[in-house]
Amino acid sequence: MSEALRVAVAGLGTVGAETVRLLAKRREVIASHAGRPVDVVAVSARSRGKDRGLDLSGIDWADDPLSLATRDDVDVVCELIGGSDGVAKTLVETAMAAGKSVVTANKALLAHHGSDLARKAEAGGVTLAYEAAVAGGIPIIRALREGLVVNEVSRVYGILNGTCNYILTAMRESGRAFDDVLAEAQELGYAEADPTFDVDGIDAAHKLALLSALAFGHAVDFKAVHTEGIRSISALDIAYAEEFGYRIKLLGIAERTPEGIRQRVHPCMVAKAAPIAQVEGVFNAVMAEGDAVGTTLHYGRGAGAGPTASAVIGDVVDIASGRGAPVFGVPAERLSTSREAPWESMRGGYYVRLMVIDRPGVLADVTAIMRDQNVSMESMVQRGRDPHEKVPVALTTHEVDEASMRKALADIAKLDAVQEPPAMIRIVDL
Structure with a gap:
């Protein structure tokens, strides 16, 4: 069997602690899948004295998480600190620049800087893996x-x-x-x-x-x-x-x-x-x-210590066994600049709830506004009567574009009988 893959874990919250625990508990199974042992050699967290229920004997403690990025005895850094910038971002960038692969559960970091980090990973010939960043244990x-x-x-x-x-x-x-x-x-x-x-x-x-x-x-x-x-x-x-x-x-x-x-x-x-x-x-x-x-x-399960740590370790095993792929499926230089579809042209049905004064003519005014904006009503429910008091009216529409629906709601909100801003939820055909 090949020499061990040496892992450092930055952040020992629920996910980080469970990652360290599972890597030790399932060491033999992991090694059989990875083709070599996977060992945690160093960790870092805010509080050294906190009882996390972990056996950290034989594992180095780093007070500064950034020091994990440049250690000679580390092959992979697991960034489990969180946050779109700050220490987490610096740690990931420094580790990749030092030739180390990175596993992260940090969806905010990737959402804000993913494309740039993908380019840096490719330039350094390392892996940036993030299965745990989306939907926890779902691969x-x-x-x-x-x-x-x-x-x-x-x-x-x-x-x-x-x-x-x-x-x-x-x-x-x-x-x-x-x-x-x-x-x-x-x-x-x-x-x-x-x-x-x-x-x-x-x-x-x-x-x-x-x-x-x-x-x-x-x-x-x-x-x-x-x-x-x-x-x-x-x-x-x-x-x-x-x-x-x-x-x-x-x-x-x-x-x-x-x-x-x-x-x-x-x-x-x-x-x-x-x-x-x-x-x-x-x-x-x-x-x-x-x-x-x-x-x-x-x-x-989309969150929690076990499911998320499971995803982190799955990425570590892929790195240990030499499996890898571009961060976003294709080389970073081939990622296109997406053409954004106009929001106003989106079409679908809508649910609308109004709180209106219960008096004659109110619904006629509402339907007239909807007609003027080419909004066709599919169904309507009015529960009970309470003359001259506020009552709810709920309706659904046939398919219409977002711009027309929003204009209709803005006009409806101006009616004297409408007592609250209209509530609107889009109906999605799945």
């Missing part, structure tokens, strides 16, 4: 980059954030409000104390930017991802969705259109029978549509 990076290589992918989409999926599932099952379920998710450890990246869609947008680059061969373009979160979703909207035959999911969707590539993260209504609608709780699912393979579904 979607490998599937898109290698398994589906013969396909022309038309669309890749999915549930990319388990926190949001948990919240939407719990709201539907319990009828509780967003704030109550978010607080529960934080207590259970599914949501951070500051949940902004999750509930505002940023985390999912980071991941979608990477999937889109892989699927369509263009440079990573996080700024091109239209991003909306789930803070505005109410228990009332979820109940109406059920009545109309839909479930609400936060989806990331990247698709090839005649006008260019469109990347978007936002709440969607999907038919209850759609496979993606059946994905509940903290689970993730990614679907890819290829011309040869058809539609594929990749499902599993």
